[in-house]
Structure formats: structure tokens, C-alpha cells
Amino acid sequence: MIKADVLIVGTGIAGLYTALNLNENLNIILVTKSTLTESNSYLAQGGISTAIDLDDINSFCEDTIKAGNYKNNLDVVKMVATKSIDVIRHLDFLGVDFDKVNDEFSYTKEGGHSKKRIVHCKDxxxxxxxxxxxxxxxxxxxxxxxxxxxxxxxxxxxxxCLGGVFLNNEKTLKIYSKYTVLATGGIGGLFKNSTNQRTLTGDALSIALKRNIKLKDVEYVQFHPTSLYQNTSKRRFLISESLRGEGAILKNKSGNRFVDELLPRDKVTLAILNEIKKTESDFVYLDISHKNADYIKNRFPLIYNECVKNGIDITKEAIPVRPAQHYYMGGIEVDKYAKTSMNRLFAVGEVSCTGLHGSNRLASNSLLEGLVFGKNCASYINDYIYSTKLEILDIHINTNHIIHENKNIFKNKFINLRGDLKDELI
Ligand SMILES: Cc1cc2nc3c(=O)[nH]c(=O)nc-3n(C[C@H](O)[C@H](O)[C@H](O)COP(=O)(O)OP(=O)(O)OC[C@H]3O[C@@H](n4cnc5c(N)ncnc54)[C@H](O)[C@@H]3O)c2cc1C
Incomplete structure (x- = not known):
């Protein structure tokens, strides 16, 4: 048995930033089901959205709400847009090497944004x-x-919530904590085609359903319009939205443009799926080869190298792409401090549903959400932890039974609401 002040499950941006904002004298345990860097956060390419200055807050909110099909929580949208300026400054202060020109952030643009407002470190x-x-x-x-x-x-x-039960090398481990933070990310591992790490299978969502913790917007799942078309069962490689932001064009197999590339994700995804059906093809093309080759290699080194590995030189030819599951807008319902419906339990990042994204997340708003809610969550815990006692409850757990049960609880609930996506699931 292990005892901690704060237990954080997940080492993506949300879990790590929560930990970093907790008081340094607290005993904190961070846990991950795989290695420290096997998270969706580590894979993020495009960047982090931010209001450029106070005058940009309203416009940033409007873009977020429009992309979210007006299903967003307006108070949360405003809070996140307002706090974006501080969290980005903090990352800059911590030494994150954002691309800059003359010491100023070099902002880029992505689908659904009315202007350049995304900070990034190349791709x-x-x-x-x-x-x-x-x-x-x-x-x-x-x-x-x-x-x-x-x-x-x-x-x-x-x-x-008094803590969590874990499996480590086939042994059961109980960690008791005054506060527990779930930062377990998305659900892409449940889908055949997904840009997510295969290990992300919505475990915390199954546990939440079993423990009567409230979920919200369970049916809202996002498909990214452009993942590299590959005929394998591996994780799909993402071709970031910022390529389109920097001028890449979508073409069908006859070389004709068929959609405004900078519409929000759900609209571009639908247009591509229609085009694939109409042209009886497995993919469409994304073309940035009209741009200067040195610029492409320098601005998109990750994407350039991955495409070369797959036999495609993006400075000379178009990339075959198709939509893939990418992000989960639904999740464990939380308030602005990331508090769930269960006492002493918080959820931050993609596993939570804050209301920021509505039914469709605006590009680069996810890392930002993890940062802002991670900070809010930590500030609540810092205020209340000293008046909270650790409680130990002697429980017996049949692990085999639980693992079997966990596998399908969330998946079945999801299928109940989104039967149309049944064939997309593993
Ligand atoms: C390829 C790609 C590119 C992206 N690009 C961008 C971008 O440019 N900008 C942007 O804003 N968003 C982007 N996104 C989305 C964004 O990266 C994620 O939504 C965000 O990183 C989620 O952060 P998180 O901390 O909530 O979860 P993650 O970073 O996914 O971390 C989840 C953690 O939980 C752990 N975990 C899961 N289940 C368990 C369990 N049962 N027990 C213990 N640990 C567990 C995992 O091991 C992992 O450590 C991208 C996503 C992908 C896949």
C-alpha cells in the first residue's frame, strides 16, 4: 500500500501541469500505464491556441463556439480564453522553445480560427x-x-474517492490519497483508425460509469480530416491542420479542389468522406508541394521525415490522407476547478468534459484546456488539502473480474448512443 497527498493518474500535459502547480511540500504520486512519454500530448504537432492579447479574447471565444456548433459552455469558453495568455507566458518562462520572430511568438493558423493565434514549436x-x-x-x-x-x-x-487500485507487473497495488486526479486522456485505442496512442482505451470512463460518477456529452467524438493513408493496423500518423493553415490544398483523385480547407474539422471531415465515396477511392490528396522546399522541411520536419519514411516527398508530391478518430469531446463532467460529481475526485484534460469544446473541438484548444484546468485544479487542491484527512479503507479486489468488466463498460455505453460508429470500433 502507498499513501500520498495527491494521486495523479496520467502523465500527459494535463497530469503534469497539475502536478507542477501543486504546492511543493505535498507528497504527489504520478502514475502512467505505459512509459512517461507514451501519451497523446507527446504527439501533438500543431500547437496551442491562445488569445494574442486582451482585444483578441472575444474573437477567440467566437471561433471556439462556432466550431463547437454553439453547444459549448460560454462561461468556460470565456474563462479559458482569458487564462490562455498567462499559461502560455508560464510555459515560455519555463523554457519551452516556442518559434519566435524578433523575440515575439510566431503565431500560426489552423482550421476554424479567424486569425493566426497558435503558438508552436515547429511541428x-x-x-x-x-x-x-x-x-x-x-x-x-x-x-x-x-x-x-x-x-x-x-x-x-x-x-x-479515497484513492485508486492499480496493476503493476501483474501485482495489485493500492494507492490511498487525500485527492485523486484522473488525467487519463482519450479513447482512440478503441477505434480501428485513430491518431491516438493505442494504449488510450477510456479506462477511467468505464470506472466512472461503474462508480456512478457523472459523464457528459458521451456521443461527441471528433475525427481529424487528415491522417496519412496507410494500409496497416497501427496508429494513424497525423498530418497536422497547420499544413492547411500554411496553404496546403485538398484535392480529389482527379486533382480537383473540393472544399475550403480551413473550415472546422467536422465540416472538412464530412467533405472528405463524401469525396472518397463519390470517387470510389480510399483517400484524397493534401498538397503543399507548391511551397518552397526549404520552408517545408524547416517548418514541418516531423511530417516531412515521416512521409519520406513512407516513400512520399511532400516537397514534390501530394500526400494521400483520410479522416481518423482523433479526439473525444465527451468525458467525466467537471466544474471549473475540474471537480467531478464524486468528492475528492478531479478529472483534467481529454478524459474530462468541461464544456469548452461543444460538439466539435476547435484546433489546438486541447493542450490549452489541459493547462488551464490543470492549474485551476491544483489551485483548489492547494487551498483545501491541509484540512483534508487521509482515509484508509480495507478492501478486497478480484482483479481478473475487474479487468474483464472494464474492457466493455464504456464501449457499450458509447455504442448505445453512437450505433452509427459501431463498425469503426475494434
Ligand atoms: C497525433 C496528435 C496530434 C495532436 N495535436 C494537437 C495539437 O497540436 N494541439 C492540441 O491542442 N491538441 C492536439 N492533439 C490533442 C491533444 O494532444 C490531446 O487531447 C491532449 O494531449 C490530451 O492530454 P491529456 O493529458 O488529457 O492526455 P494524454 O496526453 O493522452 O495522456 C494520458 C495519460 O494517461 C495515462 N493512462 C491512460 N489510462 C490509464 C490507466 N488506466 N492507468 C494509468 N494511466 C493511464 C496514459 O498512459 C498517459 O500517460 C493531438 C492529438 C494527437 C493524437
Whole structure:
């Protein structure tokens, strides 16, 4: 048995940024089911949206709400847009190497944004941010990190969370905590075609359903318009929206343009799926080869190299692309401090549903959500933890039974609402 002040499950941007904002004298345990860097956050390419200045807040909110088909929570949208300026400044202060021109952020544009407002580190923003956060966190004495340790249940009593039950090397491990933060990311591992890490299978959502913790917007799932077309069962490689933001054009197999590339994701995805059906093809093309070759290699090194590995030189030819599951807007319902419907339990990042995204997330708003809610969550915990006691409850767990059960609880609930996507699931 392990005891902690705060237990954080997940080492993506949301879990790490929550940990970094907690008081340094708290005992914190960070847990991940795989390695420290096997997260969607590490894969993020395009960047992080931010209001450029106070005058841009309204326009940023409008773009977010329009993309979300007006299903967003307006108070949350305003709060996140307003706080975006501070969290980006903080990352810059921590040494994240954002692209800059004359010491000013070099903003880029992506679908659904009415202007350039996305900060980025070339096309590997996630890797850069996660490495900088890990560098800071691993120097903090009171933070312990456990890899290859999978959450399989929560320890609960009278609608309060007292910690979690984990599997580590086939052994059961109980971690008791004053507060528990779920930061377990998305559900892409449940889909045949997804840009997500295959390990992300919505485990915390199954546990939430079993423990009567409220979920919200369960049916809202996002498909990214442009993943590299590959005939394999592996994770789909993402061709970032920022390529279209920087002028890449979508063409059908006859070389004709068929959609405005900078519409929100759901609209572009639908247009591509229609085109694929109409032209009886498995993919469409995304073409940036009209731009200068040196510019392409320097601005999109990750995408350039991955395409070369697949026999495609994007400076000379178009990329075959098709939509793939990418993001989950639904999740565990939380308030602005990331509090769930269960006492002492928080959810941050993609596993949560804050209301920011409505039914369709605006490009680059996810990393931002993880940062803002991670900070809010930490500030609540910092305020209340000293008056909260650790409680130990002796429980017996049949792990085999639980793992089997967890596999399908969330999937079945999802299929109930989105039967149309049944064939897309594994
Ligand atoms: C290829 C790609 C590119 C993207 N680009 C961008 C972008 O440019 N900008 C943007 O805003 N968003 C982008 N997104 C979306 C964004 O990256 C994610 O939504 C965001 O990183 C989610 O962060 P998170 O911390 O919630 O989860 P993640 O970063 O996915 O981390 C989840 C963590 O939970 C752990 N975990 C899961 N289940 C368990 C369990 N049962 N037990 C223990 N640990 C568990 C995982 O091991 C992992 O450590 C991209 C996504 C992908 C896939």
C-alpha cells in the first residue's frame, strides 16, 4: 500500500501541469500505464491556441463556439480564453522553445480560427512541452513517478474517492490519497483508425460509469480530416491542420479542389468522406508541394521525415490522407476547478468534459484546456488539502473480474448512443 497527498493518474500535459502547480511540500504520486512519454500530448504537432492579447479574447471565444456548433459552455469558453495568455507566458518562462520572430511568438493558423493565434514549436509542440515539464517535475523531491502501472478501479466510500487500485507487473497495488486526479486522456485505442496512442482505451470512463460518477456529452467524438493513408493496423500518423493553415490544398483523385480547407474539422471531415465515396477511392490528396522546399522541411520536419519514411516527398508530391478518430469531446463532467460529481475526485484534460469544446473541438484548444484546468485544479487542491484527512479503507479486489468488466463498460455505453460508429470500433 502507498499513501500520498495527491494521486495523479496520467502523465500527459494535463497530469503534469497539475502536478507542477501543486504546492511543493505535498507528497504527489504520478502514475502512467505505459512509459512517461507514451501519451497523446507527446504527439501533438500543431500547437496551442491562445488569445494574442486582451482585444483578441472575444474573437477567440467566437471561433471556439462556432466550431463547437454553439453547444459549448460560454462561461468556460470565456474563462479559458482569458487564462490562455498567462499559461502560455508560464510555459515560455519555463523554457519551452516556442518559434519566435524578433523575440515575439510566431503565431500560426489552423482550421476554424479567424486569425493566426497558435503558438508552436515547429511541428513537434507536444514533445517540446512535455520534455520541459518533465525536466522541471523530476527535480521536485516530493514527486514520485510510477510507470507501467494501470488504474483498474477507484477506492470509494459514500461518494468520496479515497484513492485508486492499480496493476503493476501483474501485482495489485493500492494507492490511498487525500485527492485523486484522473488525467487519463482519450479513447482512440478503441477505434480501428485513430491518431491516438493505442494504449488510450477510456479506462477511467468505464470506472466512472461503474462508480456512478457523472459523464457528459458521451456521443461527441471528433475525427481529424487528415491522417496519412496507410494500409496497416497501427496508429494513424497525423498530418497536422497547420499544413492547411500554411496553404496546403485538398484535392480529389482527379486533382480537383473540393472544399475550403480551413473550415472546422467536422465540416472538412464530412467533405472528405463524401469525396472518397463519390470517387470510389480510399483517400484524397493534401498538397503543399507548391511551397518552397526549404520552408517545408524547416517548418514541418516531423511530417516531412515521416512521409519520406513512407516513400512520399511532400516537397514534390501530394500526400494521400483520410479522416481518423482523433479526439473525444465527451468525458467525466467537471466544474471549473475540474471537480467531478464524486468528492475528492478531479478529472483534467481529454478524459474530462468541461464544456469548452461543444460538439466539435476547435484546433489546438486541447493542450490549452489541459493547462488551464490543470492549474485551476491544483489551485483548489492547494487551498483545501491541509484540512483534508487521509482515509484508509480495507478492501478486497478480484482483479481478473475487474479487468474483464472494464474492457466493455464504456464501449457499450458509447455504442448505445453512437450505433452509427459501431463498425469503426475494434
Ligand atoms: C497525433 C496528435 C496530434 C495532436 N495535436 C494537437 C495539437 O497540436 N494541439 C492540441 O491542442 N491538441 C492536439 N492533439 C490533442 C491533444 O494532444 C490531446 O487531447 C491532449 O494531449 C490530451 O492530454 P491529456 O493529458 O488529457 O492526455 P494524454 O496526453 O493522452 O495522456 C494520458 C495519460 O494517461 C495515462 N493512462 C491512460 N489510462 C490509464 C490507466 N488506466 N492507468 C494509468 N494511466 C493511464 C496514459 O498512459 C498517459 O500517460 C493531438 C492529438 C494527437 C493524437
Amino acid at each position: 513537434y509542440t507536444g514533445k517540446e512541452v512535455i520534455e520541459k515539464l518533465l525536466d522541471k517535475l523530476t527535480r521536485i523531491k516530493n514527486i514520485k513517478i510510477l510507470e507501467h502501472t494501470t488504474l483498474i478501479d477507484l477506492i470509494t466510500k459514500d461518494n468520496s
